[in-house]
Amino acid sequence: MTRLREDDIDTVSEKLYEYNENLRHILGKSLAEIAAYSLGKKPEEFAGKRNVPIGVIPVSCGQGVIGGFAQTVQQIVEFLGFRSFVATQSDVGGLAEAVRRGAQVVFLADDDQFVAIHLAGGKVADNGEATGRGYAAALALMAGGLLGKKVLLIGAGPVGTGAAAFLTQQGAQVSVYDIDLEKSEKLRQTIDGVTVVSNLSVALAECNLVVEATPAVDVIAGKYITVDSMVAAPGIPLGLYSECVEKLSGKLIHDVLEIGVATMLFTVI
Ligand code: 2YJ
Missing domain, CATH: 3.40.50.720 (NAD(P)-binding Rossmann-like Domain)
Incomplete structure (x- = not known):
């Protein structure tokens, strides 16, 4: 499995608008529309969830935190119109912080797995x-x-x-x-x-x-x-x-x- 490097992701946030426009040009659909389509849905069906707080937690185990990784994930979530933050702490402390700050969904990745978890709903999405x-x-x-x-x-x-x-x-x-x-x-x-x-x-x-x-x-x-x-x-x-x-x-x-x-x-x- 490829481990992302800092320079793989350092321009993702600033190019999100351009990337989305490119998708619309090639496919006639936006990033949100592609993701929704993969679930047989439309982006509007998720509009009511925009205020669900989403926390992204840096994880330091294994090869450590990748500079900008959690921030880039958060920027993508934000770009899609959802409320999100990056925990100031990493690991278990970061998870506790995210829950205290009201996160209902958390994103976190180590060297082997990158997951999103809906805490109350019990749903887990694997990045792969x-x-x-x-x-x-x-x-x-x-x-x-x-x-x-x-x-x-x-x-x-x-x-x-x-x-x-x-x-x-x-x-x-x-x-x-x-x-x-x-x-x-x-x-x-x-x-x-x-x-x-x-x-x-x-x-x-x-x-x-x-x-x-x-x-x-x-x-x-x-x-x-x-x-x-x-x-x-x-x-x-x-x-x-x-x-x-x-x-x-x-x-x-x-x-x-x-x-x-x-x-x-x-x-x-
Ligand atoms: O929190 C951090 O900054 C790091 N622990 C992030 C690590 C990101 N992980 C990877 O790049 C792994 N290769 C897993 C990616 C799964 C892709 N399907």
């Missing part, structure tokens, strides 16, 4: 699953629906699993490739309707719609990108050769936190 679902929703919007369409999913970890669940629900024909065949097999057994592929080059040549959900670089080469290609790439770092970005000319969705956090929020609130 939510990110996969959010990106699959973005791909569905970009492609104008997925019914009967072939989608290649690269990466069968938690993000890939979240994506596969949404894609199959939308009626897509999902093929999964993972460098670890056992992981693909496990995903196939968990989610009905998923086919396993073992040759990535063949699969890429046959599929225009791709979810790239690996933590690796240089997974997709430019020769596989056609005029009909659309790629949703939740993986960090971006798994596409640089020439792909130009060839996709906008039909690429990639960010470090935004879609995942928005989808987590709407999942628990």
Whole structure:
């Protein structure tokens, strides 16, 4: 699992407006609309929850606090129109502080897991699953629906699993490739309707719609990108050769936190 670095996230907050505009340009939908769509809802359905206090808690265990991480998560939540704060303390003290300050939802991440928890509702959203679902929703919007369409999913970890669940629900024909065949097999057994592929080059040549959900670089080469290609790439770092970005000319969705956090929020609130 990729650990975010300070320089992965240091411009996210200031570019949220621009990022949202870009999503609207590519998909005709905003960040909030993508997150809501991943749950079969509309953003207006969450409007009544805007005053629910949301606390983001820095976590220092493992490799420690990432400068700006909690603040960036809070800024995304704020951008979506929800009341939120970052706890001044970290860890257990921060959780206690958040609850004392009235938080009903908390966001917190260590080196392995990033979760949102609705304290009274008992709901938990995992960043991996939510990110996969959010990106699959973005791909569905970009492609104008997925019914009967072939989608290649690269990466069968938690993000890939979240994506596969949404894609199959939308009626897509999902093929999964993972460098670890056992992981693909496990995903196939968990989610009905998923086919396993073992040759990535063949699969890429046959599929225009791709979810790239690996933590690796240089997974997709430019020769596989056609005029009909659309790629949703939740993986960090971006798994596409640089020439792909130009060839996709906008039909690429990639960010470090935004879609995942928005989808987590709407999942628990
Ligand atoms: O609170 C902090 O500043 C840190 N403890 C944040 C750590 C963020 N965690 C990661 O980047 C992990 N790789 C987990 C991310 C889960 C992505 N699905």
